[in-house]
Amino acid sequence: MIHNMEYETMPREALEAIQLRRLQSTLEKVYATVPFYRRKFQEVGITPADIKSLRDLRRLPFTYKQDLRDNYPYGMFAVPMDNVVRIHASSGTTGKPTVVGYTARDILTWSELMARALAAGGASRGDIIHNAYGYGLFTGGLGIHYGAERLGASVIxxxxxNTKRQIMIMKDFAPTILTCTPSYALHLAEVAREVGVDFKDLHFKSGIFGAEPWSEQMREEIERKLHLNALDIYGLSEVIGPGVSIECLEAKKGLHIFEDHFIPEIIDPVTGENLPHGEKGELVFTSITKEAFPIIRYRTRDVTSLNAEPCICGRTHIRMHRVSGRTDDMLIIRGVNVFPSQIESVLMETEGVEPHYQLVVDREDNLDILTVLVEVGELLFSDEVRRLQQLEKAIAKNIKEYLGVSAKVKLVEPKSIARSEGKAVRVIDNRKI
Structure with a gap:
């Protein structure tokens, strides 16, 4: 279902005209109201009037997460605080969190985008949405919530x-759409099995999963265990929250970016040069409708590519490939770039292992050592030691052939890897780099 037919199916020429007009307006605003941007533009000798085409966007300087921290908490806001009705912040694993603000109009925009996203995932006015994203400073929970209400659906x-209680709610309230992280979706399936509930007896038709990179193999695992259509959603607090892009139910081949609100670019993460459609690189976003917290050429650190080919669903907005990892959580093991999702792809093709794993990196005698901890099922773990050792060797061989990096593989007993209600902790890097 397409929520906003006018904008989501707009001809390319008309869409780009709207983008340019909104971009120019945004640049004028930040130049006038945000000292950080005015200084950055002046440093490269550019004013908003110099941006006469969408191609000129690449002349502007990048914005980095550190810039947001340097202007903590409100230095990047483009409106007075009495116009800000909502404040969110990133979880921030290091240093201070990044703080973002919303005007009342920003909240309406966000709600509209999330309504579009939910509709793309198969939701409609008659659905009940079980929203297991976290509420609070994290944007996930409230983003989904407001979008569901804008769509006219019921939201839980x-x-x-409190996972066992969630399973009870699923049985009793009969929700039809599930929203949470993909790793938590698998945890829900695990707990449901423990308490004797089969997801095929529930009422879910779609699940909208995001906030962490996940593989096609994990999609297949989720769909098999939860008996629903699993769709990837993308967003980040610095741009607006969830609702920047989403897969459509019809194709499930790339996430449609809502380009009437965000302009995407793909750059070489080392040189900063723009890359053509189809080439993998770092995703960069410029917001063109945000009032409180507009952001210009923000380097997301997410690795993906763009696809401008028409989609069978009828949406004309460009699609991004699912995020394969981040340039800042990418592991470099003896010169080889390794993303957790690549390891996951190998594991999910291995019969007998569970979709719960962790990568541990150590440094011994100046050499990097990668250890892959992966859970196995109850039956397999109780099997003879020799068979487990053979499986470890087989997985290590597959990782070597697929990624070109040697890894130690250690099979561990079921439920020994810590579960997460939010983003799964996939990497433990013990190196002092």
Whole structure:
């Protein structure tokens, strides 16, 4: 279902005209109201008047996460605080969190985008949405919530945690759409099995999963265990929150970016040069409708590519490939770039292992050592030691052939890897780099 037919199916020429007009307006605003941007533009000798085409966008300087931290908490806001009705912040694993603000109009925009996203995932006015994303400073829970209400659907604001109670709610309230992280979706399936509930007896038709990279193999695992259509959604607090892009139910081949609100670019993460459609690189976003917290050429650190080919669903907005990892959580093991999702792809093709894993990196005698911890099922773990050792060797061989990096593989007993109600902790890097 297409929520906003006018904008989501707009001819390319008309869409780009809207983008340019909104971009120019945004640049004028940040130049006048955000000292950081005015200084950055002046440093490269550019004013908003110099941006006469969408191609000129690449002349502007990048914005980095550190810039947001340097202007903590409100230095990047483009409106007075009495116009800000909502404040969110990133979880921030290091240093101070990044703080973002919303005007009342920003909240309406966000709600509209999330309504579009939910509709693309198969939701409509008659659906009940079980929202297990976290509520609070994290944008996930409230983003989904407001989008569901804008769509006219019913929303269960269950948030994360208390998983057995969530299973009870699923049985009793009969929700039809599930929203959470993909790793938590698998945890829900695991707990449901423990308490004797089969997802095929529930009422879910679609699940909208995001906030962490996940593979096609994990999609297949989720769909098999939860008996629903699993769709990838993308967003980040610095741009607006969830609702920047989403897969459509019809194709499930790339996430449609809502280009009437965000302009995407793909750059070489080392040189900063723009890359053509189809080439993989770092995703960069410029927001063109945000009032409180507009952002210019923000380097997301997410690795993906863009696809401008028409989609069978009828949407004309460009698609991004699912995020394969991040340039800043990418592991470099003896000169080889390794993303957790690549390891996951190998594991998900291995019979007998569970979709719960962790990568541990150590440094011994100046050499990097990668250890892959992966859970196995109850039956396999109780099998003879020799068979487990053979499986470890087989997985290590597959990782070597697929990624070109040697890894130690250690099979561990079921439920020994810590579960997460939010983003799964996939990497433990013990190196002092």
């Amino acid at each position: 604001p269950i948030s994360g945690g």
